[in-house]
Amino acid sequence: MTISDISHRKRYLPEGNVYLPHIAVIEKIIYETPNVKTFHFNFKDEKLKEEFTFESGQFGEYSVLGIGEATFCISSSPTRRDNLECTVARVGKVTNALHRLGEGAEIGFRGPFGNSFPLDYMAGKNLVLVAGGIGLAPLRSLIWNALDNRAQYGSIDIIYGARTPGDLCFKYDLESWEKDSSVNMTTTVDREAPDWQGNVGFVPAITEKVAPSAKNAVAIVCGPPIMIRFTFPVLEKLGFTPAQMITTLEKRMKCGIGKCGRCNIGDIYVCRDGPVFSYEQIRNFSSDEY
Amino acid sequence: MLEKWQKEFAVFVPSKASGVSQMEVWDGQDTAFLDRNRNTAVPPKAKFLPGMEKMFGFRKEEGSYVVEPTDGEPPKQLLFGIHPCDARAIGIIDMVFKDAYDDKYYLSRRENTVLVGMACTSPYDSCFCTSLGFGPADATDVDIMLIDIGDALLIEEVTEKGRGILAGAKGVIEATEKDEKEAAAARESANAKVSRKIDTAEISRRLPLVFNDREFWEEVSAKCVSCGICTFLCPTCYCFDINDEMLQDGSGARYRNWDCCSFAIYTRMPAENPREEKWRRVRQKVYHKYLFYPELFNVIACTGCGRCIRQCPVNWDITQTLSKLPAGSPGKAEEKQKAS
């Protein structure tokens, strides 16, 4: 995996008819859990493959042409451009169709859409990354991005949990982060499991135990809505202000560009003004539908 | 004049020939729409955002996908007899299709369309356009505006495009001062006929305060049946769904079609549905039109055409709901103000 310095890179903005997908080829498929796969893919068009960039937190609209389109974040880091990666849980028609594809199969991609994690705001700060289940996917992009630019950040705490050991995603990355002495890695599962020697407990509770300091820190939380709802109060108790807590919101999406109407929360569109929001922004939404 | 235009454009006029009142291709003969000038059932938005629209095709060639964009320009069209409410509605939804990314499908149809407006002289009892900042005879968002002054139609040129299509048209003469006076009188009389009114200033004041008044929204939403009639017939509603179709040989196309925020599945995700309850969906409809869209684009996404009221299966009436908004129990807005 080549690590590239993206600081000088021109930002890639989708142009022309942004409803038209670009064709990409699946190069590798990783079986993360019984119902989650990560697809490594690259654009067929050489020029696009070269020029394409994105920022951690952004998402794409991935198509299985003829079946439909679905929204997933880009789970690889923009610093590692040998390929692009997306992580998909099998929950419905399009995701089932994606899971049935093999290496060499072609998918469509539209994007990158949405906003991204505020790296400027995070520079020089300590990062506390809290994730649950497949929620690690958008954070993974951010984590590798940060680790590839390690000097820009202070301490890095990662707290990650899943229901069972089998449900932990990116186990290979967890291993690397465990070994990285500049990272404080905590993994947990919800309940006792055979052959599991690590932490046992829900992510919010483990976060409370790890008790990362809020001083000069920013927390990024991503996972099932219920996990986020219980983690925020824990972080607040530890002294994090709403502006110091960042998350990504999920909504049913179709167009990805703020036109079809369905992903709105009040007057903001999650696809266009998000999916990355701070808790402070969320509290100021004119609607409670998040 | 219509015949002359037909040479250059596909001319659409209000017609009931299909079985429902909507804009249909002019058959060269029918002039009924000039005598009876009541608004169509299906709004002209269907000409810019069709109920079903192909976005692109695709096929498989040697095992590989080829995306086939829909080629070329959409045909030039002229919509004759648009009422001001519908024309203004088109102007309103233009904004969302231009925002951030250009929606080429909608915008190219818009560019290739000439709008010839017809002043509305017999509003329905469900119309309330005058409350939304314009009147039934106003020349907003059209290329030329026609007003029936009895024995003739007064033409108001509005845009360059409008002037262009009038050039060389037979039977077009300078209007006299008397004609202009008659037109002004027709305008006033049409304005006076609009009996239904809402107070948008008060509505804009109250809406931010009552978002969380669950009891109120549950009460007003009780009789809504969550169909798509109001949305599909509304000239300012534009939400769409995207669906793929495929044949056995792997070729197919992607389409977009009308969708409705009142449908129970509109926001449904595998894990949860933020608008599972009907009262949330009814609330979304009202807020999107009267608060959220204005917050983004400075205009209420409603032109008072009244179709939603006329066609609703249970006579759910948005003007009644808006005029019944509670005077403002402390909602989030006020609480936030108190807190800060």
Next chain:
Amino acid sequence: MTREIEKKLRDTVRELLEKETIDRIVGYEAGSLKFSTTPLITSNKADVDRLVINPFTHSNLSVFLRDLCGKVGIVAKGCDARSTISLIQDRQIARKDVFIIGAPCDGVIDLAKVEKLIGLDRDEIDDIVWQGEKAAITFAGSTQKFSAKEVLADSCLGCDPSDFKECDMLIGEIEPIVGGKELGQDRIREMEAMAPAQRWEFWKKEFSRCIRCYGCRQVCPACFCDRCFVEETEPRWISPLPKWQDNLIFQVVRMMHVAGRCTNCGECERICPANIPLGSLTKKMEEIVDELFQYRAGTDKDAPPLMAAYQPDELEDLMR
């Protein structure tokens, strides 16, 4: 006459709410348009004076019963009462949770018919007064009388009041509907006379106008599925796109699904914004069900739903 009945209805409902025999009432109140009513759903005694009974009580109120909690009183026309019973048969509501108030009905006035007859829209008509067998319609300064057949909804003309078998209370006498079972069937007879190819062309044209608003489905009490077959994605039975083929199949399958539940209340046709004559399909389906199974929807609350039960001695030539 109507004023007396309305007063009786209001007094009755007020008493039922006071005595807590019912927790809430579903009835009709004056609509915001001329010649319209709108559902009134309330548990508040003070709202009872808004209840009305008139020939514009179009909605089939039983469509709301599944979503309301507690014991619900419903002001029901004959067809609506049968729809309620049908919902009980399908175990969607319990008999004990509904209090059926039978409202005497001699038919609702079909405004589309009136508008076509007179050549004016409803808001241009001054008044419509139903006088028991005729309607007195005032417009353009004068009043004309029209026969029941000319103004009542087709589904009402073909109504058989003997189908109405169960209710908790009757507000007035059940008077014979003006008409007879064979009335209101002109369109169906016309269609039966068409050759199949002709009929196909007819329906193809009709369904080309369908915009898939699902109004027909949403107002229908018999369409109570939490997840309609149209929303199924694996497999996708029909396309969500409004192509005439899919529109036609949607409606045909819907008819099959409501067979034995549909009481021909006429709402689907009345509200269709594309003016598709769905009432012909519902009426024909009702006839077929009656002919094959001697079954009338909503007449026996203890009977199993028609399509959900199978008797070993049933007609085998159905399976062809």
